[in-house]
Amino acid sequence: MGTSRMFRIFVVLGSAFMILLIIIYWDDVGASHLYLHTPVSPGPKIPHPPPHHHHHHQPQTSRTPSFLSDIDAFVNQFLEPGTGEPTDPAPADTSNQSEKAEERYVPRREWKIHLTPVAAELRDRQEQRRRLLQEMCANDSVAFPGKNRSFDDIPNRELDHLIVDDRHGVIYCYVPKVACSNWKRIMIVLSESLLRDGVPQRDPLAIPGDLVHNSSMHFTFNKFWKRYGKFARHLMKVKLKKYTKFIFVRDPFVRLISAYRNKFELRNEDFYRRFAQVMLRRYANQPTPPASVDEAFDGGIHPSFSNFIQYLLDPQTEKEMPFNEHWRQVYRLCHPCQIQYDFVGHLETAEDDAEHLLRQLRVDNVVEFPTSHRNLTASTWESDWFSTLSAEARRELYKLYEADFRLFGYDRPDSILNE
Structure with missing residues (x-):
């Protein structure tokens, strides 16, 4: 009996020691030698390797999935059944199938290496945007909730907009x-998370x-906590340090x-029941709005843009629940003062920025950014849309989104605020 108990103790201690070794190896060696096609250390300043170095990355193709799978499998030994993703029953067709993709992964054709540098004006544009973020985060005159907290202080639920691709x-x-x-x-x-x-x-x-x-x-x-347990924050910081981090923004009012x-x-x-009915009751003199969106639209009933802005400015809105992600401020979604983004794209320059980013990641021969032919909301429409609001409401709305304007270099819309 005593021998069996001692054996179990040694197994537990040995397992804990192995976890520490894996974490130390991950931190010291880093992911830059483990991913297939691109250097993952941050910074667009890192030059592309010359063509003859490219062939040295090919043998690592088979090592990458096994190393990552081993970490996941090892960590999951210490999770209760049903709490670790790899040990859970396989979901339906919509599940993340990246591990299966890795098992069936067939190396692609030779990846091209760019011999000509990215245009200087595009590099300068990124440098200016990154520098502006750093300056605004250090500027005491720019104040907004959560600005000065540390990354560790950000709750997990507020990190759900950060998508990780370990493959690249x-x-x-x-x-x-x-x-x-x-x-x-x-x-x-x-990430190859969808198989056909x-x-x-x-x-x-x-x-x-x-x-x-x-x-x-x-x-x-x-999702890191579910997979990595108490090592989640450590691994987040490792990836933030070594990976290329990017974000796309646009004029906050547009x-x-x-x-x-x-x-x-x-x-x-969904949005009619969750939000439109509330707006109609509170601001549109509709104490009993239609029960469904079809009934409302058939009757020509929907909240006006002015009702929508009233909803955003109403203190009761945030008391009930945080802003929906579609109108939540970018600084609350992406934490630009805690995360140093390597690439800041603007929708207004989306075509050039997308090409620059995919080229910087060296995946532009694998995937192209889809061009949209849908009608986009134009910034020139702002004065028409905001003309229905009082001057006071416009100024209050600017205060609500001022941090996004200043962090990402959008001019104060004086023509709208001073009308």
Whole structure:
């Protein structure tokens, strides 16, 4: 009996020691030698390797999945049944199938190496945007909730917009109404988390919209605790240090117009029940709004843009629940003062920025950013949309989103605020 107990103690101590060795190895050696096609240390300043170095990365193809799978399998030995993703029963077709993809992974054709540098003006643009973020985060005159907290102080639930692609060493913080559907498609293609007939999906536009926004398709920071337990924060910091982190933003007021048009001028049952009915009752003299979105639209009833802004400015709104992600401030979604982004894209320069980013990641021959032919909300429409608001409401709204304007270099809309 005593011998058996001593054996179990030695097994537990040995296992704990092995976990420490894995974490130390991960931290010291880093992920830069473990991922297939791109250097994952942050910083667009790192030059592309010369062509003849490219061939040295090929033998690592088979090592990558096994190392990552071993870590997951080892950590899951210490989780209760049903709490570790790899040991859970396999979900339906919409599940994250990245591990299966790795098992069936077939090396791609030779990846091209760029011999010509990125245009100086594009490099300068990124340098200016990154520098502005650093300056605004250090500037005491720019104040907003959560600005001075540490990364460790950010709750896990507020890290659900940070999507991780371990295959290429990329972290993307998605902002709704800023082309996030297409960037999520890109991340699914890069991470190979969607299989079709056992082969990773290569065409972003072939990914159905319901899967694009299905949380099981993306490995986000808020899922780290479930997979890595008490080592989650440590691994987050390692990846933040070594991976390329990017974000796309747009003019905050134009983003609000886009959110309103998409969620309240189109038939959306979920948003009608969760938000539109509240707006109609509180601000549109509709004490008993229609029960369904179809009934409301058939009767020509929906909240106005002015009702929507009233809802945002009403203190009762945030008391009941945090802003929905479609109109939540970017600084609350992506924490730019705690995370040093390597690439800051603007929707207003999306075409150039997307090409620059994919080239910087050296995946531009594998995937292209889908061009959208849909009507985009134009910044020139702002004065028309905001003309229905009082001057006081416009100024209050600017205060609510001022941090996003200043952090990301958007001019104060004086023409709207001073009308």
